[in-house]
Amino acid sequence: MELILSAGIGTLTASGVYLLLRPRTYQVIIGLSLLSFAVNLFIFGMGRLRVNAPPILEPGGVGDLARYTDPVPQALVLTAIVIGFAMTALFLVVLLASRGFTGTDHVDGREQRGD
């Protein structure tokens, strides 16, 4: 389980970082999205991987870590997902506006030689 998920996180990170270093804005957006999957999974994984132990208590009950998984990373990731969406939206619009202004979709706002 851990091995597979960490391999997945590693691949998502590598693809994301590679795209971040590319010259086209669309590549950067896709890269950021991939990277945010990786980071969300990573933070989530810090609470350890548990099957069939969602942090949903029985009514009136008191929870403990033996029966339920760690809810804190989940709470962090939940907002991270929403903020990640906001970030993607903002970058997408900045990308469009920047292309409207500069006429290119290069990250520097102008074409560079040899790309």
Next chain:
Amino acid sequence: MAAVRKIVIKTYAFCRLCERADLVPRDPSGVSPHGSEVPTSNTLGRRQTIEYAEKLLSVFILVPFAGSLIAIFFPSDQRGAISWFAGAIALVCFLVTAGLYPYVASGGVLHYRIDWVPELGLNFTLRMDGFAWLFSALITAIGVLVVLYARYYMAEEDPVPRFFALFLAFMGSMLGVVLSGNLILLAVFWELTSIVSFLLIGYWHHNAHARDGARMALTITGTGGLAMFVGLIIIGKIVGSYELDAVLASGDAIRNHPLYGTVLILVLLGALTKSAQFPFHFWLPHAMAAPTPVSAYLHSATMVKAGVFLLVRFWPVMAGTEAWFWIVGLAGLTTLLLGAYFAIFQQDLKGLLAYSTISHLGLITVLLSLGSPLAAVAAVFHIVNHATFKASLFMAAGIIDHESGTRDMRRLSGLFHFMPITATLAMVASAAMAGVPLLNGFLSKEMFFAEAIETHLVNPLDTATPYVATIAGMFAVTYSLRFIHGVFFGRPPANLPRKPHEPPRWMRAPVDFLVLACLVVGIIPAQTIGPFLHTAVLSVLREGTPDYSLSVWHGWNIPLIMSFVALSGGIGLYFLMRSYLATAVEGPPVFRLLQGQRIFERVLVTLSWKWARWLEQRLGTRRLQPQMRLLVFLALAAGASPLLLGNFELPPLVIRGIDPAFALLWAIGIACAVGSAYQAKFHRLASLVLLGGAGLVTCITFVWLSAPDLAVTQLLVEIVTTVLILLGLRWLPKRIEEPVAAEDISIRVRLRRLRDLLLALGAGGGMMLIAYTVMTQPLPETIASYFLDRAYREGGGTNVVNVILVDFRGFDTLGEIAVLCIVALTVFALLLRFRPQSDSLETPEQQRVQNAFDDDHPDRAAGDSVAEYLFIPAVIMRWMFPVTGMLAAFLFLRGHDLPGGGFAAGIAMSIGFILQYMSGGTRWVEERLRIHPLRWMSIGLLVATATGVGSWFFGYPFLTSHAQYASLPVVGKFPLASAILFDLGVFSLVLGATVLILIALAHQSVRAPRAHAKAARSDKEAVR
């Protein structure tokens, strides 16, 4: 949870109460006026009046700053009214000061304290002892006089409200400096005086000199203040408290601490820059571009005295060491001598006074460097005396400037005939400055001479002090005489811009008063200033207060002879140099070439231009990619170095227990990620689809691994993100490049790609390694148990994640939805002025074909084709709207107990809206549905905040939640915590923000054809 918080707060408040009442000794010297042990009815009454008096301390901060705010709103032609107003404020402060005297006399200390961030030792503590009282009296009394003077000095066209607003703000800041009972607070007010003085010096900002002078003053005093701040923080760490009382009681701890040298240098940097001591003196003459009332106030009585105030304040805990003697003494002696020497050669009246001020501050600094209590008494005395005569001289210089039109001493002469009263007053004040007997300046100067000849430490500096003092005294006589003789006597003035005459009666009144004070204090010191001075000195020196005598006549002794040498030598020197000075250029010979200002500017240019440019050329680039590469590389290095240095050991590889389905899932996920990365350049749509695949795999992982909330949110966000990027794809350039044949790619590009690939693999490998290592370790004791334990008992919900979000960490969530709100508004604003690139303006090909088909067939209307082929999906999507609404409501209501909640519900609802846009088109939807995302967002933010505020009314901290269950018909029992209201705010805001972003982008397709048509039309017109 709320109850626990409350109890903690109560206990804390109780402790504070105990501290305030008795447990903490208010006055370490033990001479507190309310220090008696038996609480008789008399002492109780006295204690009560003391509490009132302590409350009054807040007046000193509140009233000037409130006045400053009000003053801004006065109309600019109401010079009289605003002067009355500012004068009344200064007078109130002065009267309160006067009324508080009985409480600080004979060693009492008043405290007024509000907890600010008590966890950090940061309190809003005001503390008035005798010394602070003396300073407050100076600040407020001279404040009243300066307001009166400024009423006549300022011209009709000057923006007077701004002047008085800044003036009052300065008074408040200065009172804050002297009354601060907490080091951090002291630093805050200290910087405030720097900033307000910057604004005051630059008051006539159309004048380049004023701007430069203001900037220089701010740079020097602000930098010094920053150094001092660091020093004060270190003192706080040494002592263990930032409270001034604690600091003043730990002199030995500070002096013997290994960091004493550092603290000393840092604090002295603050004090010496503020008091314009060598080598930081040069800002003061340039600050003379300020209006004269500002100079009279800031550069005689207040701002520049803040430095020596600090030296006196910390004198008991820092002085007396060799380092203190050398640094403070050397700076003071140099300043004393150079200031006096430079003053002789000034041609500008205010310049002369500025250098004289520098010199007198040097004198005070020398006195404080000696480390003897008698010298400290003399220093405090001279602070008061200098403030009196220098303020009056600045005002007199302002009158001369105002009534004759110039301050240049080469042009001024023989003014005595035109303004005899002002001339007489100025003569008396100058005599005080020169140290002529029967005036206050004489007394403190005698005390200085007496201290100078004492031996404090055996070293060359101490031996030189009496000689330097005498020479500086001589120079002081010379420049004072020059001021009087050059301006008021000699040939009648010629070519003055204005015909000089006496100023208005009330403009001179402040000068009358101050000069009278010089005289009275000079003749009967013990009966006038004596008790106040004693109170001030007592509060600084405590039991170490020496016996001293303030009388005018001490018999024939060496100080008196020194005074006579200085007087006669100074007069002789003046008459020797008179003809040279009458025509000379500004500034002293030789030294003129070595101007502090030049050096300052050089340093500034080097720092902020040359070095900055050098760094930018080396590190900076206008290109994003190298910067990103550097960033990733640094992050990688920072992440790897602790692993390499800390002998990191790989955890054993565990292959057991692998679920084949999970492995297959991630095989797909990995393929999607790599494919998406590969296709992002060549085929954007494919890349987007693959990205969605990776997102789905993430989503399923969340379900698998016990995170249903995350899965729901991830799924919904995934949908919205995909729609969003699809909308954006419409505006990207058409470029479906086929992979270029391998041999066509240059070697440089290949190398670069290889490097990026290696970086990416390094980052991915690192993440994998860390993730695997951490995930295979057992979970240590975390705060998780706290939340699991209390989620239901205190938060009233069984879905722990949701309870954390809307209750325990509700404040974080409030911040996050605010961010979302800001992002949505930014997107909206950016798209309002969006101009698509011209090659994207054309209608997409598919649409063109369909429209052409519709146009060709007379029985078809435009848009029929698209409506036909989307007919079934459109019907389904329309019918889905109420279903989506139900789903959102369902997700929302169950959120507190089961997976769901405001975030998920908001996004689900927004999907409902976007489906309508997709099926019917923008116009169709907006004709039928009222969509006001901006309103929804503001309502959401308001509801969320109001829920938080609501708990205040029940006496609980911000965002405390109250929980119970409610039941509705049909729906059944559902949790109704006040958190659900908060969640409603989250829902409304998320819905509004998401819809706003999506439809702002969707709207572009409506706007763009219009813009296109308009552009085409204007082109046609241009052709005609």
